[in-house]
Amino acid sequence: METDRDAVEPRDGRRARGARTRDAALAAAVQLASVEGLEGLSIAHLASRLGTAKSSVHAAFGSKEALQVAVVARTRDILIELVIAPALTFPGGVARLTALGEGWMSYLEAKTFEGGCVLSSASLEMDGRPGAARDAVAGVMREWLDLLTSNVERAVAAGEIRAEIDPAQLAFELNAVGMAANWQSQLFGEAFSYQTGRAGWRGLLESNKASS
Amino acid sequence: METDRDAVEPRDGRRARGARTRDAALAAAVQLASVEGLEGLSIAHLASRLGTAKSSVHAAFGSKEALQVAVVARTRDILIELVIAPALTFPGGVARLTALGEGWMSYLEAKTFEGGCVLSSASLEMDGRPGAARDAVAGVMREWLDLLTSNVERAVAAGEIRAEIDPAQLAFELNAVGMAANWQSQLFGEAFSYQTGRAGWRGLLESNKASS
């Protein structure tokens, strides 16, 4: 998910400087977006947090929309690193699905993002606003749901999950539980325990277990 | 959920006029908020849609925050009317829970709100912004979850649902499925079928059925 600009001439110190700037800016932008939302994220606010001119931030990304897209891409990278990659060490199917659920909950519990999962809030925030940012969010979410679905399919093929179920349906339900955990923890704070999310994820896998 | 102003002297035609104005403004505000979000809802935009001066809208509600709170209260009223009240005609327990799920999905399917359930998006949007609006959202959501929980408890008491389950846990899962349905329908449009939400809700009740 690198921009063309980065890829053209990686050895150019000028572009490297720009890339470092964008990189640092993105790290702050992701945190800001997790709190303020993808739309609430403002170039002005981000610049002031970075201590740079706001025109610099604008120049680094080109437009607010491009910044939003970059934030989504970065969030995707972080999610892959913290949740998906660790789960890939487990065999596909129920084991990997379990690892994905556990990884997701741990990632939320660790408060990687101050304001909760950016993608969750963004997907509800952007739903009424056509544009590149919305498409980026929808794309990542589609990827995520497909990942869940394909692992349910493998679990069915391996005889771990009942063959009668619709893989996309179970993937939908697993995702629903995870998003709800993110949501309730943000809204109710300490009053919510991630064990509820873990139990929900586990329960879905259990109750759809193949009756061997 | 009426303001003090309305309650003081209901026969006062001046206040009645104001109440009518607020009422009409709220109807438009709720639609706008469902698309733009609770924070994206602006007094200026609302006024232009109503064809009135923006200072009039401001005067009617007092502040943007008060407008947001009023929108939440109105959304709650609509939800009670369209989803909860019909379900109350069914006996408490699984029957009522089933009716709540069906009512919720139908209400989403009917696109009562252009941009999807205001409360769902608002609860994720407001989570990082302390204030009256956030508290209002959290309060309504708490009510909703409590309603689900208490019906699960009744279902357990009636022997319809396994006694080992945690009522709050199942309520969490049911709510997760409903919110996810709202969310996916907004993000993926026609590609999402509310049957997925219905099946999820039904599946949760089925798989937690008491083994009589």
Place this chain on the structure above:
DNA sequence: ATTAAATATGGACGATCGTCCGTATATAAT
């Protein structure tokens, strides 16, 4: 009819926003 009160209006205010432009600075190429 007059006075009082509640609501509606238009105009103005400062704040914040995204964007653009001329220019300064840092790095590369020659």
Place this chain on the structure above:
DNA sequence: ATTATATACGGACGATCGTCCATATTTAAT
């Protein structure tokens, strides 16, 4: 050293926002 290029900067622009104020209008009370 000089020229070319990519990035960073400060300043300005118009647009939009929430809020306030003086005033007009509608309804109630006397």
